Amino acid sequence: MFEFTVETIAGATGASAVAGDPARICRGCFIDSRLVERDSLFVAFSGERVDGNDFAPQAVSAGAAAVVLTRTPEDTLLEQAEAAGCAVLVADDAQEFLLRLAHAYRAELACTVVGVTGSIGKTTTKDFLAALLGARFRVWATKGNYNNLIGLPLSILSAPRDTQVLVLEMGMNARGEIERLAACAEPSLAVITKVGTSHIGMLGSRENIARAKAEIVSGMRPVPSRSEAGVPGTAPVLVLSGEDDFTPFIRDEFALPAAVEVVLAGTGADDEVRASNIELDVEGHPSFDLLLASGESARITLAVTGAQSVSNAVLAAALAERLGIDAATMEAAFKRLAITGRRQELRRAACGARVIDDTYNASPESTAAALDLLEMLPVSGRRIAVLGEIGELGEEGPRLHALVGSYAAAKKPDLLVCVGTACAEEMAAAARLMGMPARSVAIAGDTERATELVRQSLRSDDTLLVKGSRFLGLDRLVEEVC
Numbered sequence: 001m002f003e004f005t006v007e008t009i010a011g012a013t014g015a016s017a018v019a020g021d022p023a024r025i026c027r028g029c030f031i032d033s034r035l036v037e038r039d040s041l042f043v044a045f046s047g048e049r050v051d052g053n054d055f056a057p058q059a060v061s062a063g064a065a066a067v068v069l070t071r072t073p074e075d076t077l078l079e080q081a082e083a084a085g086c087a088v089l090v091a092d093d094a095q096e097f098l099l100r101l102a103h104a105y106r107a108e109l110a111c112t113v114v115g116v117t118g119s120i121g122k123t124t125t126k127d128f129l130a131a132l133l134g135a136r137f138r139v140w141a142t143k144g145n146y147n148n149l150i151g152l153p154l155s156i157l158s159a160p161r162d163t164q165v166l167v168l169e170m171g172m173n174a175r176g177e178i179e180r181l182a183a184c185a186e187p188s189l190a191v192i193t194k195v196g197t198s199h200i201g202m203l204g205s206r207e208n209i210a211r212a213k214a215e216i217v218s219g220m221r222p223v224p225s226r227s228e229a230g231v232p233g234t235a236p237v238l239v240l241s242g243e244d245d246f247t248p249f250i251r252d253e254f255a256l257p258a259a260v261e262v263v264l265a266g267t268g269a270d271d272e273v274r275a276s277n278i279e280l281d282v283e284g285h286p287s288f289d290l291l292l293a294s295g296e297s298a299r300i301t302l303a304v305t306g307a308q309s310v311s312n313a314v315l316a317a318a319l320a321e322r323l324g325i326d327a328a329t330m331e332a333a334f335k336r337l338a339i340t341g342r343r344q345e346l347r348r349a350a351c352g353a354r355v356i357d358d359t360y361n362a363s364p365e366s367t368a369a370a371l372d373l374l375e376m377l378p379v380s381g382r383r384i385a386v387l388g389e390i391g392e393l394g395e396e397g398p399r400l401h402a403l404v405g406s407y408a409a410a411k412k413p414d415l416l417v418c419v420g421t422a423c424a425e426e427m428a429a430a431a432r433l434m435g436m437p438a439r440s441v442a443i444a445g446d447t448e449r450a451t452e453l454v455r456q457s458l459r460s461d462d463t464l465l466v467k468g469s470r471f472l473g474l475d476r477l478v479e480e481v482c
Helices: 006-013 052-061 075-084 094-108 122-134 151-157 177-185 206-219 247-253 308-322 327-335 364-376 394-411 422-433 447-457 475-481
Strands: 003-005 016-019 025-027 041-043 066-069 087-090 112-117 139-141 165-169 189-192 223-226 232-234 237-241 261-266 273-280 286-291 297-301 345-348 354-358 383-388 415-419 441-444 463-467
Touching: 003 006, 003 094, 006 016, 006 087, 006 094, 016 075, 041 052, 041 094, 052 066, 052 075, 075 087, 094 151, 094 177, 112 122, 112 177, 112 206, 122 139, 122 165, 122 189, 122 308, 122 327, 151 165, 151 177, 165 177, 177 206, 189 206, 189 308, 206 247, 237 247, 237 308, 261 308, 273 308, 286 308, 286 327, 297 327, 308 327, 308 364, 354 364, 354 475, 364 383, 364 394, 364 463, 383 394, 383 447, 394 415, 394 422, 415 422, 415 447, 422 441, 441 447, 447 475, 463 475
Parallel strands: 041 066, 066 087, 112 165, 112 189, 139 165, 189 237, 237 261, 261 273, 354 463, 383 415, 383 463, 415 441
Antiparallel strands: 003 025, 016 087, 223 232, 273 286, 286 297, 345 354
16 A cells, blocks of 8 residues: 655645645545544545535544645644544545645656556456456555545555556546546556446436547557566557447547557457357356467356356456466366355345345346346246336436346346336336236336335246346345345
8 A cells, every 4th residue: 555754645635734744644545534543644634414514623643644625724623633643634626635645656656557447347457457467466456336536536546556557447427537637647558348338317418428448548658668567568459349339439539549459349249359159058157269369269268157258358358468468377266266256146045036136236238248148047936027217317317227127138038127206107118018018017116116016926946137237226225025
């Protein structure tokens, strides 16, 4: 983790040190006063419901070496800080403070940074990359969903000083956010997994989403030919999906910097790194032939489920090859990989039914992939799909939910439970319109009602898919039945 003096922190961020010893050393950074450790740095964020500045006294009491406020400190806090030997800084903007601090620490780390973004699949791709690169290098990667303007700098600041490769997931809600993340992280290699419809309600079109994702190239820097961390040197490399319809736009029309080399990975004959002969076993785990740009090949079996995982794996393989990971090493790493939970995770209900827990989040595209898996798995009982509403679709919400309902009908589940309000009704109506019997389609206004419906009908030989946006809390349904 980072270790800076108060004076260095102030110089790197532009914050004003108003009290305390400028030579005091801070180790580690927290934005939650309940997590503060001795000698760490506490940064106060002002939210809609909670103002972190109000919790600075608790951070001082917990042993923080310094606290960063976004308002003038009260005399009582200054007195408390002086007595505890805690420095006090004031910053205009806590978010910008954190980005600048992380950028300063990133500059000190002798490591190669890999950036991962995209509408869907970025966390799985990040996990794949961490596994592949971890076979040869000391890797630090984004934990959980720490991928935004607060989470990414915290991920950087928590990286050990001996990190050789830093794998960072980059998410966004608006144009310009990934540009700021890339400026902070300065990745040398990057992946854009897919341009989908997530956040279309805020960005207006998939083209705008593509532009926002492609901002990652703005901060890209080459890996020196003799990297201090022992990582092979390379020019900036951007890996794109050969299957995504917006790849030509990003590659040919977005005006990528001339120094950035584009590598295509997918299942097409023209892709430099590609998968072929894809097969799924009875539990939904894919196997495929992987061909690298070097000509090396291997038969890969993934420990995760779903055919869509192959696309993410090939993107990760294309980038890992650039850092010297060979096909045999990839084969072993993929086989033992465990990814971030609640992504098509196979579980068992208390009654014995098989449960596909895909409750981490949802988009129209990932919901379709989950329905594909439900259809493919062999079952002796019924296939039940519990699909929650998908957030952040804006005016496109009704249309896209209707498309999801239509797709669900085409997969012919024995029971479809649509969870939510107006958009759930759109899903259900489309499913019925496309031929699902009315008795096989139910609407639940919330997770509690959906849980009740599932409990009433779930049998030991059934397979249950649970998928929806995080705000619905459908993970609670899974925990209730498992």
